[in-house]
Amino acid sequence: MSSLASSFLxxxxxxxxxxxxxxxxxxxxxxxxxxxxxMTPSGIELSNxxxxxxxxxxxxxxxxxxxxxxxxxxxxxxxxxxxxxAYPTAMAMLDYPD
Amino acid sequence: xxGKMTGSDFLSKEGVNNLISSxxxxxxxxxxxxxxxxxxxxxxxxxxxxxFPLTGETFCxxxxxxxxxxxxxxxxxxxxxxxxxxxxxxxxxxNRKKITMIEKRExxxxxxxxxxxxxxxxxxxxxxxxxTSENYLFLKKQLENTGxxxxxxxxxxxxxxxxxxxxxxxxxxxxxxxxxxxxNLLYKFIANAGIGQMARGLNQKKRYDTQTNSTKVMPSGExxxxxxxx
Numbered sequence: 008m009s010s011l012a013s014s015f016l017x018x019x020x021x022x023x024x025x026x027x028x029x030x031x032x033x034x035x036x037x038x039x040x041x042x043x044x045x046m047t048p049s050g051i052e053l054s055n056x057x058x059x060x061x062x063x064x065x066x067x068x069x070x071x072x073x074x075x076x077x078x079x080x081x082x083x084x085x086x087x088x089x090x091x092x093a094y095p096t097a098m099a100m101l102d103y104p105d
Numbered sequence: 106x107x108g109k110m111t112g113s114d115f116l117s118k119e120g121v122n123n124l125i126s127s128x129x130x131x132x133x134x135x136x137x138x139x140x141x142x143x144x145x146x147x148x149x150x151x152x153x154x155x156x157f158p159l160t161g162e163t164f165c166x167x168x169x170x171x172x173x174x175x176x177x178x179x180x181x182x183x184x185x186x187x188x189x190x191x192x193x194x195x196x197x198x199x200n201r202k203k204i205t206m207i208e209k210r211e212x213x214x215x216x217x218x219x220x221x222x223x224x225x226x227x228x229x230x231x232x233x234x235x236x237t238s239e240n241y242l243f244l245k246k247q248l249e250n251t252g253x254x255x256x257x258x259x260x261x262x263x264x265x266x267x268x269x270x271x272x273x274x275x276x277x278x279x280x281x282x283x284x285x286x287x288x289n290l291l292y293k294f295i296a297n298a299g300i301g302q303m304a305r306g307l308n309q310k311k312r313y314d315t316q317t318n319s320t321k322v323m324p325s326g327e328x329x330x331x332x333x334x335x
Binding site: 094 | 106126130131155164184186188191267272275295296297298327329334
């Protein structure tokens, strides 16, 4: 199922867009999506300043936060807040990087 | 690249709108007032634990920075990057192709759809709590509340990002089917999977591989990008 979703979204976002999904390749060799290659001695040297700013984006990725605001036995009503459609709504607000 | 400066200087220089409509990542030192009960800035303790303390040093996105400033946090920026969204007026969308829905292209979806239609003949359809039109209006209102409609109009025509178009098409297609049905859940899954696919393989996590009966580092896909994931 994941690969089906991946292949559909790749077609619609990467292939069918205006080609701006991934930022331009540096020196025709290294792009943002080639992370394993980028974080090597030759990758860093050949990527101009790409490796410098990619650190900040990798570091700031933390995944989702799920938290109980109170702990222990709860008697009576309690509320469980959830955001319906949070991921697609956030994705709809994205745009291609300049 | 962003040099060292205080959080308030950075906020007044860039403005909230620029920080939200861009890919921003910062390294900061921060201190929330003790009156803040739930600080929003994550700090890693080790490879598996993240806490949200009142003071610390961390990496964060532009959105997290704006929220922390609203909570009265004192921030010192140590470094960072801003990549703005593409200039909207430069990208007229007249020739953009209409999304072709997947059931017209993927045999697997056609098969699922056929099975779903067959199942309707034998099993009584589950009654959704809300009618499809009520659901649609609710979700449409949610999208409108994001402000995308009003903020993306150019002088000549209304702008739609490719992301917005894809999400909207998936939402509309999903709502053609009753809640809880195969197709409704499938479109919901595809829409939700997008963000996960953008972050796939970033943290080099290992997954069990049934073919080799061993664990392997999860490979990244075509959609992966640290910019979109953050």
